[in-house]
Amino acid sequence: MPVLLWTDALIFLLVAGLAGFAYLVRRHPHLAVPWRRVAADPLAMAAAVVLLCFTAVAVLDSLHYRPALPPGPNGEAQYAAEVNSVLDRALAVLVEHQEKSYSAPFATRLFAKEAISLPDGRTVRDYPRLAWGGAHLADPDRGRAGDIAGKAGLGLALGLAAWLPAAWLVRRRLAAGGARRAVLATLLAVCLVAGVLAVLAPYYHVFGTDKVGQDVLYATIKSIRTGVLIGALTTLVTLPLAIGLGVSAGYFGGRVDDAVQYLYTTLNSIPGVLLIAAAVLLMQAQLETHPDWFETGAERADLRLLFLCLILGMTNWTGLARLLRAETLKVRELDYVIAARAFGVSDGRILTRHILPNVQHIVLISVVMDFSGLVLAEAVLSYVGVGVDPGMMSFGNMINGARLELAREPVVWWQLVAAFLFMFVLVLAANLFADSVRDALDPRTRSRT
Amino acid sequence: MSGRGLEVRDLRVEIDADGGRRLVPVDGVSLSVGERECVVLLGESGCGKSLTALALMRLLPEGAGIAAGRAELDGESFFELPERLMRARRGGRLAMIFQEPMTSLNPVLSIGQQIAESLAAHRRLRGPAAQAEAIRLLEAVGLPAERLDAYPSQLSGGQRQRALIAMMLAGDPSVLIADEPTTALDVTVQAQILRLLKELQQTRGMGLLLITHDLDIARDMADRVAVMYAGQIVEWTSRARLFEAPGHPYTRRLLNVLPSAARRGERLAQIPGRVPAPDAALVGCRFADRCTEVTPSCRTEAQVLREVAPGHWLRCGRAGTAGLAGRAAEAPVVVVAGAAAPATTRPVLELRDLKVHFPVRRGLLQRVAGQVRAVDGVSLAVRAGETLALVGESGCGKTTLARAALRLIEATAGQVLLDGEDIGRLAGEALRRKRSAMQIVFQDPFSSLNPRMRVADIIAEGLAALRPDLAAGPRAARVAELLDRVGLPGDAGGRYPHEFSGGQRQRIAIARALAVSPRLLVCDEPTSALDVSVQAQILNLLAELQREQGLAYLFITHNLPVVAYLAHRVAVMYQGRIVEQGDADTLLGAPTQAYTRMLLDSAPGHGL
Structure with a gap:
């Protein structure tokens, strides 16, 4: 049975919106000019490929359903209480390979000693073999390195095989140049990494396992959706507030301006974390008193995520609104706006035809720049304990979990490293892309013509 | 060169442009x-x-560099320092x-x-x-x-x-x-x-x-x-x-395009075409495409600076053959700006004791602490087919006056009469309908057109707002007619403003204003951001339009030769007031006010 969570609907809406925007850009040459500049920037295109991969994972993870159970006694359809996604299905092998507790990356034994009863009845304390990690090896101590190398080699070959048709497509669609080389190289890197992971993951825990024995690679991949969602949905909440209030403050001035300025000055003078913490805790209490609101735990976690996006959006619109107000103040004094007023064009039309198109570059720049900041904000908030639902996999929750692991002796480092690695790649790609977008769209970085 | 001074030989500046192209904005400049x-x-x-x-x-910007040439200051060569x-x-x-x-x-x-x-x-x-x-x-x-x-x-x-x-x-x-x-x-x-x-x-x-x-x-x-x-x-x-x-055809034409009182009523000479694009491949004389005396060899042979008379250097292959005779053949006298304005028609626009004051607010409670009297009691009238030049220095209230006359800002006191009707009392639909009678053309052709709109949409904007009854077909026909009237190619409508030069943009702005068939055009320094050769084209266009359609112009400017060329009457504005107003010839010839005299004396071209 397909399940459409709130955030799923919004993420599809967002993808549709992006597609619509791309169509609009293709049809209007003046809009396409700066994007062509972005498309010619090798670094930006490499970053875009990485971002697309992350988005694809997030979209796959948003196609939710409840698996069917055997029909009930009266033949009616029955569904499981848990909600799975298409991604879970694809990574089923990782979900199934549950160990008892911590194990290091590529380990064949548990991380801690346990009492093991031997066949002859004696009991020794030793590191027991893992249920799945390296279970196919007869002698884990000797055959492991060779086995890993062999499987990695196979993975590289598979990755290369997957890359070739993709490369052929890219070569057909993109013009030759530095940007195409960058796209091809990034695709190759992504394919090789994916190939190696795909071959190794069924036999080993590439990033180890966490406290309850869950594969860390799985947790990290699942966290991608949370990160992308927080980054994207929060902007969706921010935009109407920032554009509506900022532009109208700048355009109408007077009392409207006073009111908006008062609002954002007040909001800005309250520490953001405090406001978010208060709102999240309030909501938490509300959710806990009404368990009957949700059919599944996933719905509950989802609503909490959505609410977090709302709160983050509420506290984050002020910066963009301030920029838009200033830009609108400038644009509304330009001669073409005055000419429109001399024609008696209505305020609404002036706003949509003259003001908005001429401040949209600021919106775009700020959206891409804020994205990475919001992914990081989620990590910080979850770490403080006011972020997403503790049951939801997210970078913040992983890092929060690593807090205690780092205090152990010897240190359990892999959960933190895995979360850091994926988040770093995501944020770096977003930042590089944002830089290029800013360079292409910001009128100050290029000449008038 | 010995002794003090600056000597430049064959200076060449190159700029690395996008796509590995190399531009040469300065090519072999020598002077001392x-x-x-x-x-x-x-x-x-x-x-x-x-x-x-x-x-x-x-101090060349990044990407530009001195590619060749030498320069000496007081005998010391300093490009190598x-x-x-x-x-x-x-x-x-x-x-x-x-x-x-x-x-x-x-x-x-x-x-x-x-x-x-x-x-x-x-x-x-x-x-x-x-x-x-x-x-x-x-x-x-x-x-x-x-x-x-x-x-x-x-x-x-x-x-x-x-x-x-x-x-x-x-x-x-x-x-x-x-x-x-x-x-x-x-x-x-x-x-x-x-x-x-x-x-x-x-x-x-x-x-x-x-x-x-x-x-x-x-x-x-x-x-x-x-x-x-x-x-x-x-x-x-x-x-x-x-x-x-003047020896070079370009110099001669440049001297010819200048407006002045002496050219009143004549069509100003124009320099056809445009300056070659910075990345154009240049063979032969760079002025050849715009030159009336061009010969086939001009286009093929690179021209060098030659001394045609002691101390007179020219970069023209025909130097000496084309002299003053060629000059006289130019400038056909065509009467365009009617020196005799119809003086008896009733005024299209009349201002009566118009005042625009801006409150100065101070302190925490934004109390009104004083008034800036931007326009302080101005009365004037513009008749159909007449150009009234409003002259004054920056900050004297010219632009505020224009905007108050168009009711883009509210007047503090006084009346604005359009065809005898006080538009200060109008509101809503009645005001909107009245707006088609008066339009404005701005100074800066870059900020006056929305860069995100196609030219056809820009021109049709006024039609859409003021003539919503007009169907798409007739509207497109009207846009095409206007483009043709202001001398732009037919395909201009589908393009965006950034593809046009300053002069062409100003034509687009004029077409936009004309779209709603106004009877009064407020021109706020329409040529002061343009080169003189382009200014001549715009002034000619404005004069033609006035003759054809009997437009009244309120022409705001600080350029006195333009006033002398174009205006029928002149009003001199100083600190929000009109200090002197009258017939152009009389006022410019024999000003009665000290301020007017000072303004006229300050204009360059009279010696210092």
């Missing part, structure tokens, strides 16, 4: 500035004159002042500190000695000594330019480069600054390289003139010879 001499480098925008100046200062030594020359013996006095001064340092910095760097003067020298310099540029402690924001534009000149004099330069030093200033202040530069140049024996686009300034200031076109110097001679017997 002697002791106590003023050389004017004259050219229209984009001809490479400012880059020449920056190259001489070795290491940057450390060049820094001592720059602001020392070779100084430069820029167009925009606000951005050339550091706003957080006082004038005295900035002059002292210059004195310490170039003359090693410190403490009381520097103080005394700074006061002496200030007095030399006509600023009182107590201005030493003033900050740039406390000075007017003219005072800032004086302070900047004082700073540049601190290094006791043997040559001063001035790049459009008065373009941002009012005409009366411009006259003062030019007089000051001339005087300083005489008394200090300094060479002055003055860069300008204004022929009248060249006439007043120059000893010798270099005319620049598309990166090359096309004519290089003494002032007297240039204005009496």
Whole structure:
């Protein structure tokens, strides 16, 4: 049975919106000019490929359903209480390979000693073999390195095989140049990494396992959706507030301006974390008193995520609104706006035809720049304990979990490293892309013509 | 060259453009500035004159570089000097002042500190000695000594330019480069600054390289003139010879396109075509495509600067063959701007004791502490088919008056009558309908068109707002008709404003205003951002439109030759009031008010 969570609907809406925007850009040459500049920037295109991969994972993870159970006694359809996604299905092998507790990356034994009863009845304390990690090896101590190398080699070959048709497509669609080389190289890197992971993951825990024995690679991949969602949905909440209030403050001035300025000055003078913490805790209490609101735990976690996006959006619109107000103040004094007023064009039309198109570059720049900041904000908030639902996999929750692991002796480092690695790649790609977008769209970085 | 002065030989500046292309905005420029001499480098925008100046200062922007040529200052070749030594020359013996006095001064340092910095760097003067020298310099540029402690924001534009000149004099330069030093200033202040530069140049024996686009300034200031076109110097001679017997076809046409009282009623000569694009492949004469005397060899043979008479250098293959005879053949006299305006028609626009005051708010509670009287009791009338020129310096309230007349801002008191009806009382739909009778054309063709809209949409905007009954078909037909009327190609409608030059953009703005068939056009400095050759085209177009459609123009400008050429009547505005108003010939010929006289005397071209 397909399940459409709130955030799923919004993420599809967002993808549709992006597609619509791309169509609009293709049809209007003046809009396409700066994007062509972005498309010619090798670094930006490499970053875009990485971002697309992350988005694809997030979209796959948003196609939710409840698996069917055997029909009930009266033949009616029955569904499981848990909600799975298409991604879970694809990574089923990782979900199934549950160990008892911590194990290091590529380990064949548990991380801690346990009492093991031997066949002859004696009991020794030793590191027991893992249920799945390296279970196919007869002698884990000797055959492991060779086995890993062999499987990695196979993975590289598979990755290369997957890359070739993709490369052929890219070569057909993109013009030759530095940007195409960058796209091809990034695709190759992504394919090789994916190939190696795909071959190794069924036999080993590439990033180890966490406290309850869950594969860390799985947790990290699942966290991608949370990160992308927080980054994207929060902007969706921010935009109407920032554009509506900022532009109208700048355009109408007077009392409207006073009111908006008062609002954002007040909001800005309250520490953001405090406001978010208060709102999240309030909501938490509300959710806990009404368990009957949700059919599944996933719905509950989802609503909490959505609410977090709302709160983050509420506290984050002020910066963009301030920029838009200033830009609108400038644009509304330009001669073409005055000419429109001399024609008696209505305020609404002036706003949509003259003001908005001429401040949209600021919106775009700020959206891409804020994205990475919001992914990081989620990590910080979850770490403080006011972020997403503790049951939801997210970078913040992983890092929060690593807090205690780092205090152990010897240190359990892999959960933190895995979360850091994926988040770093995501944020770096977003930042590089944002830089290029800013360079292409910001009128100050290029000449008038 | 021996002795003091600046000598430039075959200067070539190259810019690395996108896609590995190389542009050559300055191509083989040679000139010299002697002791106590003023050389004017004259050219229209984009001809490479400012880059020449920056190259001489070795201050070229990133991506641009000196590719060839040599330059000597007081006999010392300085293009090869290491940057450390060049820094001592720059602001020392070779100084430069820029167009925009606000951005050339550091706003957080006082004038005295900035002059002292210059004195310490170039003359090693410190403490009381520097103080005394700074006061002496200030007095030399006509600023009182107590201005030493003033900050740039406390000075007017003219005072800032004086302070900047004082700073540049601190290094006791043997040559001063001035790049459009008065373009941002009012005409009366411009006259003062030019007089000051001339005087300083005489008394200090300094060479002055003055860069300008204004022929009248060249006439007043120059000893010798270099005319620049598309990166090359096309004519290089003494002032007297240039204005009496210009040799190059470009120079001759440039002198011909200037409006003046003498050309009243005539169609101004135009220079057809456009300056070649910066990345065009140039073979032969760069002016060939626009030249009326062009021969086949002009297009194939590269032209060199040749001396056609003692001290008169020309870059023209036909030099000597085309003389004054060619000049007389040009400028066909066609009456366009009717010198005789229909004086008896009733006024289209009438202002009665119009006042626009802006409240000045102060303090926490935003109490009204005073009033800025931007327009303070103005009465005037414009009749159909008539041009009323509103003349005044910046800040006198011209633009506020225009906007209040169009009811884009509300008047504080007084009446605006359009066809005898008070539009101050109208609101909503009635006001909207009235708006089609009056339209406006702005000064800056770059900010007056929405860059995100296609030209056809821009022109149709007024139709959409004021004639919503018009179907798409007739509307498109009207747009095409308007494009044709203002002389733009038929495919212009589908393109975006950035694809057009300044003059073409101004045509688009005029077409937009004409779309709703107005009877009054407010022209707010419509040509002051344009080159003189383009200005002639726009003025011709405006004159034709007036003759065809009986338009009334309220023409706001500070350019007196344009007023003399175009206006039937003139109103002189000063501090929100009209000080003098009357028939153009009478007022310009025999002004009765002191302010009008000063304004007329300040206009360049009358000698200093």
